Structures are given as structure tokens and as C-alpha cells.
Amino acid sequence: MKIKKNKFSQIFLINNNLIKKIIKKINIKNNDFILEIGFGNGNLTKYLIKYKIFLFAIEIDKKLYKNLKIKYKNKINLFNYNILKFNIKIFNKKFRIIGNLPYNISKKIILYFIKFYKNIKDIYVMLQKEFVKKINANYGNKKFSKISILTQIKFNIIILLNISKKNFYPIPKVNSYFIKMIPKKYIYYNKSILNLILKISFFKKKKIIKNSMKKIFNLNNFNFLNINFNFKAKDLSIKNYLKLTNLLEKKLNL
Template sequence: MKHIIMIIKNISKHYPRKKYGQHFLVNDTIIDAIIKKINPNKKETLVEIGPGLGALTKPISILVEKLTVIEIDCKILNFLKNNSYYSKLVVFCDDVLRFNFLDLFNESNQLLRIFGNLPYNISTVLILFLFKQIAIIQDMHFMLQKEVAERLVANPGNKAYGRLSIIAQYYCNNKILLNVNAENFWPIPKVDSVFVNLIPHIHAPYFVYDINVLSNITKIAFQNRRKIVRHSLKSLFSEKNLIQLSIDPKCRAENISVLQYCQLSNFLYQKLKKN
């Protein structure tokens, strides 16, 4: 409770900025549960995206030798400077979507553990950006809008299943760890949140020759998700092609599995390579 009171007092000095989608976590019980789920070890390379007012930054910095934080709002970083744990921080005032994570990896020679309470307005774009650097990431723990989290873990046939589900599951094993009600943030958002864990596959269950081909197929398929795939993907595959790959031409995009999308991707890649 003391921690909550301190955060709220600090909020009066730094009102959340709407353009950055700031909603500060203010529940000590949730904070403790999150830290247990992350389970940081002293010598690991941890990176926090959007430290905010330090709800996670402070307790995690105590558990590690150093903590890298990336924050676009430099006013918040000025607030962090007034805290005793600041000496443990390696601070970047930067747009995370332009940040070079490879430099951190090369400096530490360790896989990165990335976590954060992500702004709703960039969460999906950021996750896709991080997938491009998946080879240097050990795991990711994020607080996300509930709808986005459900898309990450959705199975075929589920309304939440879509392009993000396929790309995320191609790269990672994704789990929902905690459901977090809106009342645990200030200001209170209009939606509930979910804390998730994304662990890159060690032994990839799927293979594609070119991830860009997979990305393009899923984009086209889900732009027309109400159409059967014989129609939505007709610019890429004939009905004969779909049957050849054991895909029912009358099914819709949301009924095709991740493995089947990968098969479609590889079929199209080889077809384009021949031409």
C-alpha cells in the first residue's frame, strides 16, 4: 500500500500523457506476482520497455546487477533520476520501435530478457518488430490489452485467431500468465489487461523458406476473413493447389492452422522461385 501511495503522489508531478498511451500499474500485489513470473536473475541482461514511474523498475533493479530501460518520455526519466535505484539503470530515451537491440546483445554477449507494461497503441507493432530480432531474445514478458493477448494464444476456429496468432505462434510459445483488471492502473483504462509470456522456440515446430511470404499470405487471407479461401486466396493459389495441400477450399482463413499456413507459404515460395 505504501508503494501505491508513493506512486499516486508522483503521478501528480507527472500526469500520464495520452499520446504515449501511459497507464501506470499501481497494485503492489500484481507487481509482486509479475516479478515472480519474470523471475529475474542477478547476471541476466534484462530490458524494460517503458519503465513509467518505476513500479517494476525499482523491485527488479534490486535483483539484478544492472537493468536497461527504454523510455520515449524523457520527463519520466527525469523522475527516475531522483530515485536511489537509478545507479543500477542503463537508460535510453528513445523510440523503442527504432531501438537497436543487437547492440545490447553484442555488449553483454547474452540473450535478452525483455519485459514491460506496453502502451496499447503500439503493442502489436512492437511485438512484430521484436520478432525480427528473435535470435537474440531469451524471452519476453508483457502487459497487454486483453484483446491482443487473446490473439497471441488463439487457436484455429476461434474468433480471436488471426494474422498475429499465426506469426506469434510461428516464432514463440505464448502463454497467458495473469489477468489484470483495469482498476489496477491509473488512469483506469477502458479495457482489461493480461500479462503474457513469449518464449522463442528452441526447436521450431514450423518451417518456412521466407517469413515475408507467410506474412503476405496471412495478410491477404485475413483481409477477407469472411470469404472462403478459394476466393480470398485466388490470386495466389488455385483450388487444385489448396486440395493438393489438404486444405478445404470452402473453409475460411480462421480455420487454417499455423502448420497449413506454413505449407502454403513454402508452396508459393517454390512456385515463385521456379518462375
């Protein structure tokens, strides 16, 4: 039978035994502030409401939102909203975030987490396996990229479960990981400068850093940094990218 593709590319977790495993991994405590992203048909929500927590749930699909609104009435703080436009700062709380994230906007949601990481206690989400490998890649790995660096500056990533595509409906083409993301201690860096350096470095991945960066500054003058500028973008560590960011900020007297 051909499955009609839904407007927002949602897939729903349908294995109740797996959902129970996921709930156990989250280790929910009384009075937790939890934000569920994309509650869909409520398969995860029905377990969350059993706890004495402050539950906020957001869903972009109006029909799914109305269904859950009727089912749970005033038991949950429900929002029919796009998560990317949802400002969690207004609640002045640190949220535990849970969800089965849409594959087609995974990168945008990760950038959303980075933006609001000071308002996040921890994150438990399902993501496409290949995308997790990308955000969790170490330098030297061919998957190491701009999004790897931006994510790992802010979060530690732990893979908790390997999830087969057969646990979802409609069945997607790829498998997933259930991961935990824990905010790291805040470190200062100039976001605009780091983004500029990463954009230039990864624009042509096969170029060595020295050649990529020569339009910004002559790296031969900065051997004291103990960075091998003959490396390609994927071979430079996050620590060294931050060194370059701080150096350029000083040079520009920002």
C-alpha cells in the same frame, strides 16, 4: 476529478502487492540481461534493481526518463528512446524483456518482438486482455488473424495473471493479462510470401481460401497437401499456411 491524458497514453501499475507477484513470476536470476520497456514512474524498476542483473530500461517520455536518471544515476542503463526504433542486436545478448506495454501500439511492439526474437530469451508483459486473446487465438476461433499466426510461429504464449484495470493509474477502460512469451525453435519460411498469403486470405474474411487465393495459383492442383480449400481464412491452421508459403516459394523458384 478529470484526469489529464498524457502524450504517450501511458498507464502506471500502482499496486505494490501485484508488482511483487509479477516479479516472483519472472523468476529473476543473477546476471540476467533484462530490458524493461516503458519504465514510467519506476514502480517496477525499484524492485528490479534489487537483483544482481544487467538492467537496461527504455522510456520514450523525456520527463519520466529524467526523473529516473536523477533517482538511480549510474545504477541502470537508461535510454530515452522509442522501443520500436531500438536495436537490441547491438548488445549481442539474449534479453529477458519486461514491461507494461502501451495499449495503443501493442501490435507494433509484438511485431518488434517477432523481428528480434533471436535476441530474446523470454518476455513478461502486460497487455490488453482482448489483444492477448487475439494473438493467442487458435484457428477456428473468430479472433484468429494474421497477427495470431505471425506471433504463434515465433512464440508460445502463457497467460500468468488476470489483472483488473483498478490496479492502474489513470484507470483504463479495459482489463489486462500478464503473459509470458517463450521463443520457439527456429523454422524457415519466406516472410514476404507468408505475409502476401495472409494479406490476401484475411482481406475478405468471409471468403473461402480457394476463392481468395485464385489470383496467386489454382489450388485445385494441390490436393496432395490435404488442405481443405473450402475453409475460410480463420479455419486454416498455421501449419497449413506454412505449407502454402513453401509451395508458392517453390513455384516462384525463389
